[in-house]
Amino acid sequence: MSGVAIEPLGEDALLLRLDRRIDPAVNARVHALARRIEAARWPWVREVVPAYASLAVCLAQDACDDAGGIDATAEALRVLLAGGDDPDDARAAAAPPIEIPVCHAPAFAPDLDAVAAHAGLSTAEVIALHCAGDYRVAMTGFAPGFPYLLGLDPRLAMPRRGTPRTRVPAGSVAIGGAQTGIYPREGPGGWQLIGRTPVTLFDPHRDPPCLLSAGARVRFVAIDEDAFRAASGDRAP
Template sequence: MVLSGFRKEIPMKPIISPVGDCAISIDFGQVIDPKINRHIRQTIERIQELNLEGIIELVPTYCALLLQYDAMLYSYEELCNIIEPTLEQTITDNANELVTVVEIPTVYGGEFGPDLGFVASHNNLTEDEVVAIHSGTDYLVYMLGFIPGFTYLGGMDPCIATPRLSSPRTLIPAGSVGIAGEQTGTYPSDSPGGWQIIGRTPVTMYDMSKKQAALLSAGDYVRYVPIDEAEYNRINALGADYAPSMYEVEVGELRGY
């Protein structure tokens, strides 16, 4: 899923519509934008504060929120009446808000990033410049999807944007860091894929043995940290026992924002 150039006006009020007979879609606009993401996350928090019985799952996407519910407890109209007030509340926009940053150590180029050279030449840059640009931004996790634990990130500098591969690879190793259009992300497990691979992390991004299987959650920020092959091997040897650096910063202190 790549939404490069996907730009429309943000609606004044989110639009609610049914999805089958037991889910609701709340559409916040048709643009990848931190303000929309903030609105989605705050709406989730406000719905959770209602402590409603029968709310099965709240699934955020780039521009919408899917609410799955027990149709034996609510009709579509009843649930709409309950949640509509949460959509009318003011969205807070505070540069002092604390957010979670997760550092993802990454080896760039070589066998770990076979497409780094192409990304550089496509954008008339050196490989070192691509690495500096890519690792110099803190990326907002908008949503997870495609495969369990795969993160769709926002905020990548368009000067390193690169089209997908013309022919997808049948196997991309777990931990591979890629670029597709104006997006970047990390493959949490071995998978086919068509993204341009510029590096790889030894961090375990998805572990089904843990209560929270995915390392990252929507609303977190990812900070890619360049490392060399020796450090990659050291972390890789630790496997799931390695805990990446994770800390809180104020929104105003994020890089690239």
């Protein structure tokens, strides 16, 4: 895998930079590289954290304490990168998508009309286009379990709100620029809310706690309000 720069990231990590732009092909390379590093099972690697166009490799403290530990890891990474593409990458990319049910009732979708007006579409067309997308989790961040999803139809892209909300309900499905995502827990946010899922995205008592991990494929499935309430234990909006 060529064209990867290796940079220090603080005292206990390395940053592998593939590019400086948001691009599905670049992000796919990030996840392919993450899988290869994880498959190497180096005992001194504590965690691998994918982003849009880069990858953080966090090291165990004893590796950092050793003289030349970070340099040795950088050299091991260069050898790995020189090995070419992993034949398992195609199989990983073809993994079945995780289906996320979404209710687009007005109580759950306060910005759906605005997104439709911005796109010059009806709300039904916005819902159909959003649910037709084949999404991939580019990375997680902002809040535990928050998935940044690539694959949004360009017609649905819309800037974030001028004034963020102080309270966005858990499970809110939203659009921010050319991305879509899901708020895993209640909190502030400025993305355009177009629906809500009854699915719990983050549970610290679950293993793993995040339902959607970086690299996973996602599809949205529209459901009605009755199905939402049945799945969520009849929670109020």
